[in-house]
Amino acid sequence: MPTVAPEIRELLQQQSESLQATLEMLTRLLAPRTAENRQPSMDNLANNISEFCYDPDNGSTFDAWFTRYEDIFTIECGQMEDAAKVRLVLRKLNISAHQKYINFILPKKPNDIGFAETVKRLKDMFGRQRSLFSTRYQCLKLAKRDCDDFITYAGMVNRECDQFQLNALTEDQFKCLVFVSGLQSATDSEIRLRLLSKMETDADVTIQALIEECRRITSLNQDAILVAGASPKESEPFINAVAREAKLITLRPSMTKRMKKGHGNIDGRRPVSADGTAAKEPPSPKPKTPCWLCGAMHFVRNCPFKLHKCRRCGGTGHKEGYCEKQSKGTRREGYCGRSNRSTRTTHRVNSVTGDSIAVHRRFVSVTVLDHQIRFRIDTGSDLTLLTRKTWKRLGIPRLSAVDTQAKDVSGNQIEILGQLRCSFTFGDRMVTAKCYVPQHVSCDLLGVELIEKLGIYDTPINATYGITRSQGTTKTNGLSTKTKVSSLFTERRLPSYPALVNTGLGLCSKVKASLHLKPEAKPIFRPKRPVPYAAIAQVDTELDRLENLGIISKVSHSNWAAPIVVVKKANGSFRICADFSTGLNSMLELHQYPLPTPEDLFTVLNGGRLFSKLDFADAYLQVEVEDDSKELLTINTHRGLYRYNRLPFGLIYPAQWPT
Known part of the structure; x- marks a missing residue:
């Protein structure tokens, strides 16, 4: 076997080492490129994510949107840098949301904020803008719609109950929630706002604390009225036509002498002409002694503490410190020296009497609870009033508590027994509205609310069907023709037969x-x-x-x-x-x-005196x-x-x- 020369062996060794180094270099170069090939592109990821549009009323919040695509950002984009993830999130915001976020983080730029911080800020900006009380209140009012199936409704219940935070709800918080939810009257609007603010700032508030807050606010309001004076507000509803019954006064000789000289009426008032003008009245008198309900210098009938509840004795109708038990025998001692005379003043809702003025009144027949009621049209009255007689005629329907205060044109408060919400029918229009039953009222008044709802404003008042003049005498060519017969029949007889004049379909x-x-x-x-x-x-x-x-x-x-x-x-x-x-x-x-021919009709009608048209x-x-x-x-x-x-x-x- 031939031997290999040392030079050749060394050369082969060098080639082997060079080849090994080349393979290692190729491995290092190809490894990152393979990882990049596994990572999806930004465009592919963006196509799989829908655009975010902020609509909190329909539940479209950033929290709900990010929960839907959270796996894409945590798994598919796991190898991406935070800057790339931030660009992807901001890329899927619509124009208004993107511009709002850019303006919010100024002077910083989007790349200066990490991905986690960006998501947190977006959730805060485009989350539910409702308080915890509002969320819980809406949950209690949740109801199934006709268009929803039971599965959809069950999902809505699960979502609202999850946002209700049942695990964190305490017994005191639930009592406070029910307490504030029941304050639905317009008179409790200020107290309701204060209590909501207190519940929002103090999570451990109790119902006893809310009661004390209500008492404190009520007392402050009474003190403010006492300082400012109990003057009527322009926004309060009032009754335009008001008259006052004659006072029951024992006449003195000086008053009788003054009457004979023509200086005025029995009660000292200047005479009023037919057009409503009167001489200038003297300034309103002041009482001789302070009010025994609060100590201020005004008459008892104008005292703002007549409905106030005393925190000392628990009674109603006086200020603290003026209790009857503590000051018995001293509250009215300033009035013992007055002359022995009885005075009774009653405010009635009516107007000046007289045939020359009453003939200009307008009345309209409106169906209320299947009864024909003759109302007087009063465009100066904010409220619709029913007399107690009419209320009894309707069957004494149940009255609810009054949610407003009524005052006459002089600013005096009118005592109202209660309010009634019922249907009113005039012509082909039927509306539902409120009417009020005062203690003292002489006629049924149709207020501006119902005048507008029933369409009486839309046509000339004389041309509107069902509107009649007041009883009176009309003259034609110097002859006087009495119209009382038809008016009395319409006013007195027809209401006794509701089935004959019923406006419903026969x-x-x-x-x-x-x-x-x-x-x-x-x-x-x-x-x-x-x-x-x-x-x-x-x-x-x-x-x-x-x-x-x-x-x-x-x-x-x-x-x-x-x-x-x-x-x-x-x-x-x-x-x-x-x-x-x-x-x-x-x-x-x-x-x-x-x-039938006209001749046949005239023959049948011959000799008739009263004719009616059906x-x-x-x-x-x-x-x-x-x-x-x-x-x-x-x-x-x-x-x-x-x-x-x-x-x-x-x-x-x-x-x-x-x-």
């Missing part, structure tokens, strides 16, 4: 309408006609009204169908008429009925249809098929109604 109980087809008649089914998008809501409302009244009924199948025609009436509402001219009218046998509202709809004929009266609407139960408009069957 029903003829004597006969039912029946339709007869020709022998060669065949069923005709017409498709529905499109309804303008702007009128869909009004048409749906009218369909619901007809269905609730029992005029139409929903059906799923019919051999007959006619399209509808939507007609807009003068008052803005819509009337739905069936277009039976598309087939049904030509298939019906006509019902013959002889119409105007049947929706006259056709007051006649019920036989069951066998209802299928013929099917209409095709955008909501499906409906079948008429009453005689509809558009049917060529006019003689069926007068018979």
Whole structure:
């Protein structure tokens, strides 16, 4: 075996070492490139992430968005640097959110903040902007919607209960939550705001602390009123027309002598003319002694502490330190020296009497709880008032606590028994509003709220249906014609028969309408006609009204169908008429009925003295249809098929109604 020369052996050794070094260099060079190939590109990652749009009302917050794509940032982008992750997050913000964040971190730049800090700031900026109380309150008000299934509703419950933080809720916190949630009156708005602030700043607050805070705020408000004076606010509702009953006063000789000289009325007031003008009155008198309820120099009827609850004795109607037990026998000692006379003042809601003025009043008949009530139109009254007599006539419905204070035009507070929320119907409008029952009121007043809701402002007041003048005497060509007969009949007799003057839809109980087809008649089914998008809501409302009244009924199948025609009436509402001219009218046998001539009518009316005009509202709809004929009266609407139960408009069957 030939021997290898040492030179060749050394050369081979060098080549082997060189090859080994080359392989190691290639391994080092190719290793990072392989890792880069495994790492997805920025564009691929951005395409898999949707854009973030901040909408807290619908639950679109940054916390919810980041939870959805958190695995992409922690796993797929695990090898990326923080700067690259920050660029990816900011890249998926919409324009408004991105600009808001850039302005918030100035003078810093996005690359100066780490990824974890960036996510934390974005969660704070674009998170839920609700307090813990608001979150818990909304959770208690959660209700299932008609469009949600039970799985969706259960998910909403889980989400709201998780945000409710049940584990951190204590017994005192739950009591405070229920306590503040019940303060829904407008008079408690300031107290409610203070209590919410206290609950937000002090998590360990108790219900006893809230009660003490309420008492403190109430006492401060009373002190503020005492300092500023109990002057009426402009924002408080008031009653425009107010009169005062005559005072029961024992006349002195000097007063009688003054009356004979023509210096005024019994109570010292200047006379008032028909146009409402009066001479300048002297300044309001001041009391001789301080008020026994608070010690201030004003009359007791103007004392702001009449409804105040004393913290010493627990009584109501006086300030602390003026309790009856402590100052019995001394509170009214300043009034012992007054003359022996009895005085009683009652505030009544009415106006100046007199035929020359009363004739200009306007009254309107409004249906309240199926009773016809005659209201006086008063555009100067913020509230609608019912007399106690009317309230009893309505059946003495239950009154709720009053949420406002009423004052007359002079600033005197009116005593109100309670408020009632009920329906008011005038013409074809029915609204729900509040009315008030005062202690002393002489007539039913229609306030500005109901005047606007019932549409009385929309047309001239004399042209509005149902509005009448007050009772009086009208003169024509020098002759006096009394109008009291019709007015008294309308005011006194008609309300005694509510069924005759009911504004609701009537029903003829004597006969039912029946339709007869020709022998060669065949069923005709017409498709529905499109309804303008702007009128869909009004048409749906009218369909619901007809269905609730029992005029139409929903059906799923019919051999007959006619399209509808939507007609807009003068008052803005819509009337739905069936277009039976598309087939049904030509298939019906006509019902013959002889119409009377004018000569026949005049002969019957000869010798009459009192005449009345009957105007049947929706006259056709007051006649019920036989069951066998209802299928013929099917209409095709955008909501499906409906079948008429009453005689509809558009049917060529006019003689069926007068018979």
